[in-house]
Amino acid sequence: MDWTPTRQAGLERLRAFVPHAGSAYASGRNRDEGWEPSAGAGPDSRTTVSGLSPWIQRRLVLESEVVRAVTEAHGPAQPEKFVQEVLWRTYWKGWLAMRPSVWADYLSDCDRDAQRVESNGRARRAYARACDGETGLACFDHWSAELRETGYLHNHARMWFASIWTFTLGLPWTLGAAWFERHLLDADAASNTLSWRWVAGLHTRGKHYVARAENIRRFTGGRFDPTGALARAPAALHDDREHPREPIVELPEAPNHSDVRSGLLLTTEDLCPERSALRDTTFVSVAGGLPADVTGTHGSRPIQFHAASLHDGLQRSATAFAAAAVRLPDGTDYLDGVLAWAHEAALQRVVAHAPTVGRWTASFERLATRLSRSGIELALCRRAWDTQLYPHATAGYFKFKKVIPDLLRRIA
Numbered sequence: 001m002d003w004t005p006t007r008q009a010g011l012e013r014l015r016a017f018v019p020h021a022g023s024a025y026a027s028g029r030n031r032d033e034g035w036e037p038s039a040g041a042g043p044d045s046r047t048t049v050s051g052l053s054p055w056i057q058r059r060l061v062l063e064s065e066v067v068r069a070v071t072e073a074h075g076p077a078q079p080e081k082f083v084q085e086v087l088w089r090t091y092w093k094g095w096l097a098m099r100p101s102v103w104a105d106y107l108s109d110c111d112r113d114a115q116r117v118e119s120n121g122r123a124r125r126a127y128a129r130a131c132d133g134e135t136g137l138a139c140f141d142h143w144s145a146e147l148r149e150t151g152y153l154h155n156h157a158r159m160w161f162a163s164i165w166t167f168t169l170g171l172p173w174t175l176g177a178a179w180f181e182r183h184l185l186d187a188d189a190a191s192n193t194l195s196w197r198w199v200a201g202l203h204t205r206g207k208h209y210v211a212r213a214e215n216i217r218r219f220t221g222g223r224f225d226p227t228g229a230l231a232r233a234p235a236a237l238h239d240d241r242e243h244p245r246e247p248i249v250e251l252p253e254a255p256n257h258s259d260v261r262s263g264l265l266l267t268t269e270d271l272c273p274e275r276s277a278l279r280d281t282t283f284v285s286v287a288g289g290l291p292a293d294v295t296g297t298h299g300s301r302p303i304q305f306h307a308a309s310l311h312d313g314l315q316r317s318a319t320a321f322a323a324a325a326v327r328l329p330d331g332t333d334y335l336d337g338v339l340a341w342a343h344e345a346a347l348q349r350v351v352a353h354a355p356t357v358g359r360w361t362a363s364f365e366r367l368a369t370r371l372s373r374s375g376i377e378l379a380l381c382r383r384a385w386d387t388q389l390y391p392h393a394t395a396g397y398f399k400f401k402k403v404i405p406d407l408l409r410r411i412a
């Protein structure tokens with residue numbers, strides 16, 4: 001696949017995939033057509049899935065644009081399955097937004113599990129073999145290499161991989177999720193953490209996903225057949241901690257008063273502000289960088305994608321808002337960089353699309369405090385898409401997806 005980190009490339013990929021998004025997607029989406037290492041950069045020949053996630057995750061391409069494009073081409077019924085998949089991301093984000101303690105527990109469990117593995121020679125070696133693709137289990141080692149070398153795995157391969165990691169290899173799911181975050185071009189706190197929890201049996205309590213050899217053989221077209229090598233009847237993982245639902249803080253689509261000297265701060269969670277309710281706001285400057293929580297989590301490939309797509313977002317925003325674009329420092333200098341930018345541009349207000357629960361949230365909490373100490377307001381906004389859909393993620397996806405017909409009517 002061609003992973004060009006621009007909105008233009010994402011839109012071209014969408015255009016190319018639209019003809020496949022109807023019944024072909026519904027019948028073929030579970031098939032992992034595979035990746036050929038000798039073919040170089042990625043799984044070029046994939047036709048059953050879109051490969052759009054790195055663009056959608058950063059909102060280089062919007063969910064609403066994807067849904068509109070496929071329903072315009074096929075009508076509402078044919079691409080139903082594809083639209084349901086696109087809405088999974090919104091469901092996961094809404095679910096996590098209402099249960100931020102799941103994310104906090106994941107972060108602390110990750111540290112705990114990393115220390116446990118590090119201090120136990122056997123576990124340390126097993127973990128290293130899984131990450132390096134040297135377990136001796138051909139399918140798993142192949143997906144491990146594919147992920148490291150391309151930054152992508154088919155959804156079914158992600159499910160098999162997470163299940164084998166957790167139940168056959170007996171490794172902590174938290175470290176598997178963190179390893180995915182390191183390598184996936186589309187790494188997304190909600191989709192990733194909650195999918196791993198779902199596989200482990202922690203999302204829907206007691207219901208876990210157990211990878212089966214027959215299923216792998218069938219959906220890889222016979223390339224792999226791990227008969228006899230997988231855990232047969234593992235128990236679901238169990239965790240007693242409760243995660244009470246919290247209300248989602250209400251946010252406007254755009255700031256209220258336009259007479260305040262404002263700057264627009266981009267994050268890699270929303271790189272298309274010119275196609276949002278912010279489009280009518282006046283900004284004297286736009287800026288963006290990558291905080292330490294982001295640069296410290298992802299490996300070089302996702303970070304390069306982040307940096308290049310941020311550049312793309314800044315260029316488009318500078319044109320759309322007729323404002324100067326400023327590339328802020330990354331890593332530990334990020335917060336100082338935002339403050340310096342705000343002072344230099346004499347801003348009274350910094351406007352941003354609020355990041356959802358994940359790698360950006362802690363930096364934004366610190367940023368709010370630091371800006372307010374300088375008398376600068378941090379005005380967070382949220383797209384109508386998120387505001388309208390998140391509150392429906394109260395229970396399972398089956399309940400959530402009932403919003404889709406109404407959503408399609410509104411988009412039409």
Ligand SMILES: Cc1cc2nc3c(=O)[nH]c(=O)nc-3n(C[C@H](O)[C@H](O)[C@H](O)COP(=O)(O)OP(=O)(O)OC[C@H]3O[C@@H](n4cnc5c(N)ncnc54)[C@H](O)[C@@H]3O)c2cc1C
Pocket residue numbers: 029049050051052053054056057085086087088089092153154155156158159162180184186187188189191192193195196199
């Ligand atoms: C263990 C595990 C970890 C995962 N981690 C991530 C992650 O970090 N980031 C991420 O974006 N997705 C994640 N997923 C979900 C899913 O695997 C990917 O979104 C999908 O494979 C992306 O490929 P695609 O664009 O070709 O998908 P397509 O099948 O073409 O789907 C179209 C779009 O729908 C969305 N989508 C499809 N399936 C899902 C899903 N199950 N959950 C959420 N959104 C979905 C994506 O935006 C995708 O681009 C994970 C799934 C599992 C099982």
